[in-house]
Amino acid sequence: MVKLENISVQYPESDHFAIKDLSLSMASGEFVCVLGKSGAGKSTMIRCLNGLQLPTGGHVYFEGNDITEYKERSLREVRTKMGMIFQHFNLIPRLTVLQNVLTGTFGKRNDWMNLIGYFSKEERSEAMRAIEAVELGAHVHKRVEHLSGGQKQRVAIARALLQKPKVFLGDEPVASLDPGTANRIFQLIKRIHEKHQLLTLINVHDVTLAKKYATRVIALKDGKLIFDGPPDQVSEEWLYNIYEE
Numbered sequence: 001m002v003k004l005e006n007i008s009v010q011y012p013e014s015d016h017f018a019i020k021d022l023s024l025s026m027a028s029g030e031f032v033c034v035l036g037k038s039g040a041g042k043s044t045m046i047r048c049l050n051g052l053q054l055p056t057g058g059h060v061y062f063e064g065n066d067i068t069e070y071k072e073r074s075l076r077e078v079r080t081k082m083g084m085i086f087q088h089f090n091l092i093p094r095l096t097v098l099q100n101v102l103t104g105t106f107g108k109r110n111d112w113m114n115l116i117g118y119f120s121k122e123e124r125s126e127a128m129r130a131i132e133a134v135e136l137g138a139h140v141h142k143r144v145e146h147l148s149g150g151q152k153q154r155v156a157i158a159r160a161l162l163q164k165p166k167v168f169l170g171d172e173p174v175a176s177l178d179p180g181t182a183n184r185i186f187q188l189i190k191r192i193h194e195k196h197q198l199l200t201l202i203n204v205h206d207v208t209l210a211k212k213y214a215t216r217v218i219a220l221k222d223g224k225l226i227f228d229g230p231p232d233q234v235s236e237e238w239l240y241n242i243y244e245e
């Protein structure tokens with residue numbers, strides 16, 4: 001479904017590669033957790049996958065098409081098929097849960113519809129279903145600024161669900177949450193992943209969560225792929241390799 005072929009990324013005015021000659025194929029149904037210390041290139045890799053970052057070299061394929069050849073309009077369409085959640089949720093604090101979730105439809109609508117804030121009955125009922133799926137039915141009309149971190153991440157997950165994505169991406173989605181909440185968010189992501197048979201790829205610092213939920217773990221170090229295997233092969237020795245200074 002997604003293939004990175006010898007991709008490299010060097011940011012302008014940077015003296016080193018953020019990603020160096022990385023190749024990777026991932027299929028629907030895989031739950032991939034990405035490990036690596038700060039600066040290893042995890043966020044850059046995700047941004048290459050969804051076309052937010054153009055690699056300096058190499059190719060990115062989505063459903064067999066080379067998206068590095070795409071213009072912005074086609075990239076936008078690709079992004080509508082990839083739901084994404086972030087460490088700091090990226091919600092609009094003063095809007096309600098429902099209003100935030102409805103923004104998940106934006107990529108597929110006309111600009112004028114977004115501008116006037118028009119949503120069809122069907123879009124509204126889909127949003128309500130997504131909100132129920134993340135167990136926030138009791139908070140539909142609450143402003144998100146009044147929610148806890150875990151609840152905010154659930155709103156972000158519902159917003160991503162509204163896109164009916166094929167790929168679900170998470171860039172450190174539980175880094176700001178306590179361990180219990182982080183585990184519940186992973187449970188929810190896993191449930192959604194299994195129900196919709198998505199390709200799920202999550203950057204995570206918590207090795208325990210990666211080993212518990214992933215079907216495949218990959219690790220980056222200095223922009224290079226240094227581990228790719230099942231979670232039970234992530235040994236103490238590998239962790240030392242991945243995180244050593």
Ligand SMILES: Nc1ncnc2c1ncn2[C@@H]1O[C@H](COP(=O)(O)OP(=O)(O)OP(=O)(O)O)[C@@H](O)[C@H]1O
Pocket residue numbers: 011012014017018036037038039040041042043044045
């Ligand atoms: N916009 C940018 N301009 C220049 N250098 C950048 C930019 N974004 C990232 N980098 C550099 O690219 C490298 C990889 O960064 P990246 O954010 O992808 O790593 P990461 O593994 O996601 O780290 P973290 O866990 O801290 O988010 C780092 O050396 C970083 O400093």
